[in-house]
Amino acid sequence: MFSGEGAMIDEAQRLLEPIKRLHERLxxxxxxxxxxxxxxELSRVVADEVAGDTIYAIDRVGEEALICGFSEIARDAPLxxxxxxxxxxxxxxxxxxxxxxxxxxxxxxxxxGTRSLMYQKRSAWVLTGVAPNRGAQTSLRDIVLAVQxxxxxxxxxxxxxxxxxxxxxxxAERWNRLTxxxxxxxxxxxxxxxxxxxxxxxxxxxxxxxxxxxxIDEEIVREALGPVQPGKAHxxxxxxxxxxxxxxxLVMGHDRFIAxxxxxxxxxxxxRGLLLGICCHPYDLCxxxxxREAGAIITGPDGCALDAPLxxxxxxxxxxxxxAAIRAEIEPLLQRALARRGLLEKG
Numbered sequence: 001m002f003s004g005e006g007a008m009i010d011e012a013q014r015l016l017e018p019i020k021r022l023h024e025r026l027x028x029x030x031x032x033x034x035x036x037x038x039x040x041e042l043s044r045v046v047a048d049e050v051a052g053d054t055i056y057a058i059d060r061v062g063e064e065a066l067i068c069g070f071s072e073i074a075r076d077a078p079l080x081x082x083x084x085x086x087x088x089x090x091x092x093x094x095x096x097x098x099x100x101x102x103x104x105x106x107x108x109x110x111x112x113g114t115r116s117l118m119y120q121k122r123s124a125w126v127l128t129g130v131a132p133n134r135g136a137q138t139s140l141r142d143i144v145l146a147v148q149x150x151x152x153x154x155x156x157x158x159x160x161x162x163x164x165x166x167x168x169x170x171x172a173e174r175w176n177r178l179t180x181x182x183x184x185x186x187x188x189x190x191x192x193x194x195x196x197x198x199x200x201x202x203x204x205x206x207x208x209x210x211x212x213x214x215x216i217d218e219e220i221v222r223e224a225l226g227p228v229q230p231g232k233a234h235x236x237x238x239x240x241x242x243x244x245x246x247x248x249x250l251v252m253g254h255d256r257f258i259a260x261x262x263x264x265x266x267x268x269x270x271x272r273g274l275l276l277g278i279c280c281h282p283y284d285l286c287x288x289x290x291x292r293e294a295g296a297i298i299t300g301p302d303g304c305a306l307d308a309p310l311x312x313x314x315x316x317x318x319x320x321x322x323x324a325a326i327r328a329e330i331e332p333l334l335q336r337a338l339a340r341r342g343l344l345e346k347g
Contacts, residue, residue: 113242
């Protein structure tokens with residue numbers, strides 16, 4: 001299909017501008033709908049039994065534009081589009097093409113951070129990851145191009161766009177919604193050598209094992225920084241219910257350590273007679289290439305390279321560190337806390 005790795009990455013890079021333009025169209029439609037429609041309508045559940053996640057009314061806004069946009073891109077090279085809300089979780093484009101003919105597998109989350117945006121609490125993100133088509137074996141590690149575009153709340157006039165090509169670094173720009181101006185944006189994960197006085201946390205923004213996740217968080221911080229002193233705060237947390245948003249906070253230097261361990265809680269919940277709720281999926285993590293190209297470190301809980309199949313169903317646990325010093329401080333403590341609970345499986 002490609003004459004070599006370099007040729008494949010060159011071809012993927014040609015998709016950058018078309019995907020950025022598609023993201024802009026999706027952003028425009030979603031922001032316009034947020035301006036037009038009442039909060040109660042945007043937050044209405046329209047499908048609760050689909051591959052991936054609950055679908056709210058706001059999720060449906062960009063669906064037609066998503067399919068049309070990638071159908072245009074597929075005219076030059078057939079592709080498999082993977083996204084929640086699509087029947088079966090994937091579709092081959094253009095219409096009539098066969099999966100084995102596809103050059104690319106493209107995984108998308110059209111609105112990552114739906115809940116924050118539909119209540120106008122915080123930005124959501126359009127996420128896209130592009131990988132050469134390796135059939136069902138295609139995984140996060142195969143992604144060679146990633147783009148994420150901020151969908152701002154109505155009271156924001158600025159929104160950021162980030163992208164990366166494997167081996168060629170990460171870039172970003174800031175868009176002014178009022179003037180249309182775009183300015184380069186510097187990506188720089190924190191250079192701090194400790195989580196002390198910084199943002200660091202274990203994600204627990206949905207019900208289900210929050211007590212266990214909080215206990216792991218407390219244990220890590222206590223062992224890293226010692227007991228809390230009266231009137232002081234060792235570090236802080238920011239429970240941002242958007243994986244793309246969490247990755248953004250890492251690459252912008254805002255957060256120093258994030259762990260999303262929800263899939264590891266299944267066994268603990270079963271012991272309580274409970275089921276595991278919503279977890280992070282590959283489409284939520286399809287832009288983690290940007291974080292790595294910007295210098296952050298993204299791993300599985302076992303410390304190995306993060307990987308997962310490009311499907312809408314897989315549950316994925318992940319850990320992000322701003323730099324190697326933060327990883328050295330936290331990873332042994334995280335793994336000890338997990339091993340003590342029988343939750344750590346070495347990859």
